[in-house]
Amino acid sequence: xxxxxxxxxxxxxxxxxxxxxxxxxxxxxxxxxxxxxxxxxxxxxxxxxxxxxxxxxxxxxxxxxxxxxxxxxxxxxxxxxxxxxxxxxxxxxxxxxxxxxxxxxxxxxxxxxxxxxxxxxxxxxxxxxxxxxxxxxxxxxxxxxxxxxxxxxxxxxxxxxxxxxxxxxxxxxxxxxxxxxxxxxxxxxxxxxxxxxxxxxxxxxxxxxxxxxxxxxxxxxxxxxxxxxxxxxxxxxxxxxxxxxxxxxxxxxxxxxxxxxxxxxxxxxx
Amino acid sequence: xxxxxxxxxxxxxxxxxxxxxxxxxxxxxxxxxxxxxxxxxxxxxxxxxxxxxxxxxxxxxxxxxxxxxxxxxxxxxxxxxxxxxxxxxxxxxxxxxxxxxxxxxxxxxxxxxxxxxxxxxxxxxxxxxxxxxxxxxxxxxxxxxxxxxxxxxxxxxxxxxxxxxxxxxxxxxxxxxxxxxxxxxxxxxxxxxxxxxxxxxxxxxxxxxxxxxxxxxxxxxxxxxxxxxxxxxxxxxxxxxxxxxxxxxxxxxxxxxxxxxxxxxxxxxxxxxxxxxxxxxxxxxxxxxxxxxxxxxxxxxxxxxxxxxxxxxxxxxxxxxxxxxxxxxxxxxxxxxxxxxxxxxxxxxxxxxxxxxxxxxxxxxxxxxxxxxxxxxxxxxxxxxxxxxxxxxxxxxxxxxxxxxxxxxxxxxxxxxxxxxxxxxxxxxxxxxxxxxxxxx
Numbered sequence: 058x059x060x061x062x063x064x065x066x067x068x069x070x071x072x073x074x075x076x077x078x079x080x081x082x083x084x085x086x087x088x089x090x091x092x093x094x095x096x097x098x099x100x101x102x103x104x105x106x107x108x109x110x111x112x113x114x115x116x117x118x119x120x121x122x123x124x125x126x127x128x129x130x131x132x133x134x135x136x137x138x139x140x141x142x143x144x145x146x147x148x149x150x151x152x153x154x155x156x157x158x159x160x161x162x163x164x165x166x167x168x169x170x171x172x173x174x175x176x177x178x179x180x181x182x183x184x185x186x187x188x189x190x191x192x193x194x195x196x197x198x199x200x201x202x203x204x205x206x207x208x209x210x211x212x213x214x215x216x217x218x219x220x221x222x223x224x225x226x227x228x229x230x231x232x233x234x235x236x237x238x239x240x241x242x243x244x245x246x247x248x249x250x251x252x253x254x255x256x257x258x259x260x261x262x263x264x265x266x267x268x269x270x271x272x273x274x275x276x277x278x279x280x281x282x283x284x285x286x287x288x289x290x291x292x293x294x295x296x297x298x299x300x301x302x303x304x305x306x307x308x309x310x311x312x313x314x315x316x317x318x319x320x321x322x323x324x325x326x327x
Numbered sequence: 328x329x330x331x332x333x334x335x336x337x338x339x340x341x342x343x344x345x346x347x348x349x350x351x352x353x354x355x356x357x358x359x360x361x362x363x364x365x366x367x368x369x370x371x372x373x374x375x376x377x378x379x380x381x382x383x384x385x386x387x388x389x390x391x392x393x394x395x396x397x398x399x400x401x402x403x404x405x406x407x408x409x410x411x412x413x414x415x416x417x418x419x420x421x422x423x424x425x426x427x428x429x430x431x432x433x434x435x436x437x438x439x440x441x442x443x444x445x446x447x448x449x450x451x452x453x454x455x456x457x458x459x460x461x462x463x464x465x466x467x468x469x470x471x472x473x474x475x476x477x478x479x480x481x482x483x484x485x486x487x488x489x490x491x492x493x494x495x496x497x498x499x500x501x502x503x504x505x506x507x508x509x510x511x512x513x514x515x516x517x518x519x520x521x522x523x524x525x526x527x528x529x530x531x532x533x534x535x536x537x538x539x540x541x542x543x544x545x546x547x548x549x550x551x552x553x554x555x556x557x558x559x560x561x562x563x564x565x566x567x568x569x570x571x572x573x574x575x576x577x578x579x580x581x582x583x584x585x586x587x588x589x590x591x592x593x594x595x596x597x598x599x600x601x602x603x604x605x606x607x608x609x610x611x612x613x614x615x616x617x618x619x620x621x622x623x624x625x626x627x628x629x630x631x632x633x634x635x636x637x638x639x640x641x642x643x644x645x646x647x648x649x650x651x652x653x654x655x656x657x658x659x660x661x662x663x664x665x666x667x668x669x670x671x672x673x674x675x676x677x678x679x680x681x682x683x684x685x686x687x688x689x690x691x692x693x694x695x696x697x698x699x700x701x702x703x704x705x706x707x708x709x710x711x712x713x714x715x716x717x718x719x720x721x722x723x724x725x726x727x728x729x730x731x732x733x734x735x736x737x738x739x740x741x742x743x744x745x746x747x748x749x750x751x752x753x754x755x756x757x758x759x760x761x762x763x764x765x766x767x768x
Contacts, residue, residue, distance in 0.1 A: 209499075210617070213499060213500060214620065216626040216629055216630070227498060227500060227501060227502035227503075228499065228501070229500065230502040291595060292593070292595035293595060294595055295618060297617075
């Protein structure tokens with residue numbers, strides 16, 4: 058059943074995906090409203106799917122696909138929070154495709170197997186998963202915002218009349234979205250890493266610093282830190298911030314892929 | 328109608344070319360004198376604003392080498408200049424002058440500033456005597472047409488102007504303008520207007536720098552702002568989010584290194600430069616910096632063009648007024664040409680009549696009062712009948728384009744010359760002129 062709900066959600070997110078491509082070339086209030094409603098409906102299905110997984114009795118989130126599904130859900134939640142504050146659907150241009158991709162992968166088939174070795178530390182595991190995914194979702198948003206910033210900056214620099222009627226919010230608003238996501242995501246990411254380390258110590262008695270999952274996660278965190286610091290100190294934004302955000306995003310993906318090589322962070326299915 | 332106009336505007340020439348042609352106010356009078364000294368030009372006037380440089384003339388034979396004048400005066404070659412020039416003659420020149428004064432040819436259609444600028448150019452040219460009867464008549468009419476368009480259409484009433492476009496762009500960069508600060512560099516009317524708009528949309532503080540410090544203080548007081556000495560400009564400029572610059576400096580005053588300093592001090596928070604100066608105050612290299620958004624007068628036009636469609640209807644109404652006013656002006660000019668011809672025709676025939684009566688008197692001796700009356704009535708009757716058709720034709724022709732041809736024909740047929748005017752015709756002339764003046768009011 059959870060998979061069925063997830064596929065319903067996927068169908069809704071597909072509308073968001075089409076909107077994302079459409080919005081790059083033209084502005085339509087009607088379409089952005091449709092996309093927003095579809096995304097909200099998708100989130101309802103998505104939520105039902107996640108709750109059913111949880112009610113299944115295990116922390117079944119801890120499979121690769123369910124992790125992806127959770128990340129997609131958190132990203133959508135961030136998107137909705139931003140919509141509530143700034144009344145703009147434009148981050149959807151970046152968020153919708155990522156969410157669609159994550160949900161698509163998660164909805165392909167079910168992975169029933171768990172991280173059995175962690176089950177005895179269920180509380181830490183839940184905390185780790187929630188924290189780290191919130192951090193990742195914030196990273197997705199700030200990555201999206203930095204791309205939009207770049208796009209809006211180009212439009213304003215190109216001085217085309219269309220820059221006045223573009224769907225994008227004001228440059229400083231995009232900047233705020235990115236910066237706030239960054240500031241919000243960083244503590245979550247930090248705490249997520251700490252809980253993960255605690256979990257590793259509880260299970261294995263030590264942290265294996267050479268494990269690819271661990272070292273890549275620390276690298277992602279370090280890039281995250283560089284982003285926060287450069288922003289804090291020198292107000293980096295625009296092109297330089299976009300480069301950093303892209304680096305952080307790519308490292309995060311690589312860190313995710315490291316699940317397949319890690320000895321300590323291996324999902325049973327992979 | 329021997330009007331001849333040549334010029335460049337924001338559509339025909341890029342800013343780089345207009346910068347080279349701009350004539351500062353201080354040199355305008357000399358340029359007008361130079362213009363009238365040029366062969367074939369009877370009267371001349373130059374309109375030089377940031378969007379246009381136009382030479383309007385009345386020539387002795389309908390055409391003069393205005394291109395030659397421009398090449399000579401600005402020391403530019405034909406290859407540099409000619410591709411950007413437009414040229415209008417006679418009726419087209421009049422239409423163009425009407426459109427310019429009515430702000431229909433402006434970058435921001437309907438903006439009120441252009442009329443004031445044309446009036447200033449007119450006053451300067453009049454003061455040096457390069458505008459007299461013909462151009463005086465043209466521009467007096469153009470001002471009246473502009474006034475009529477302003478009152479009868481909504482072209483000027485819409486909020487679209489450089490100032491409101493600047494506000495809109497600032498909002499695209501900063502979102503809300505609440506709490507943003509504005510720096511005016513070079514106190515001018517247009518920058519004051521833009522600042523007023525920005526303040527109305529929430530900008531909180533204002534700084535003013537001007538080469539004449541007293542003017543900066545004066546303007547700053549108007550906005551409860553702070554006057555900054557021009558020498559301290561670069562130290563203070565980064566305090567503002569929006570900089571409106573309109574100095575008369577011949578070179579850019581904001582260069583790349585200044586932009587880098589500002590951004591470093593502002594921790595890369597963006598800055599918006601509204602550069603309404605010609606030549607530009609912001610160097611193009613500086614505008615390339617990330618975080619610096621500089622819009623010059625041409626860029627603002629592009630931004631404005633999205634709004635132009637909205638006022639298309641009003642502009643059409645205004646164009647219709649221009650066309651009807653143009654016809655009226657033309658008719659009046661033709662009428663002016665026709666009146667002297669009618670008067671000299673009447674004069675000519677009256678002279679013949681008097682001469683013939685005198686000859687009859689000489690041959691027949693004194694006539695009785697009854698005979699005098701009969702001869703008088705007879706000859707007048709004949710003359711009136713003979714004159715009826717030519718005068719009607721002339722009056723009809725006055726309303727049409729071929730007036731000049733008809734006048735020529737009548738003058739040749741009756742062998743009329745200006746010098747034939749006697750005291751009687753001068754009185755009639757006066758009468759005709761006063762009638763014409765009445766019809767104008």
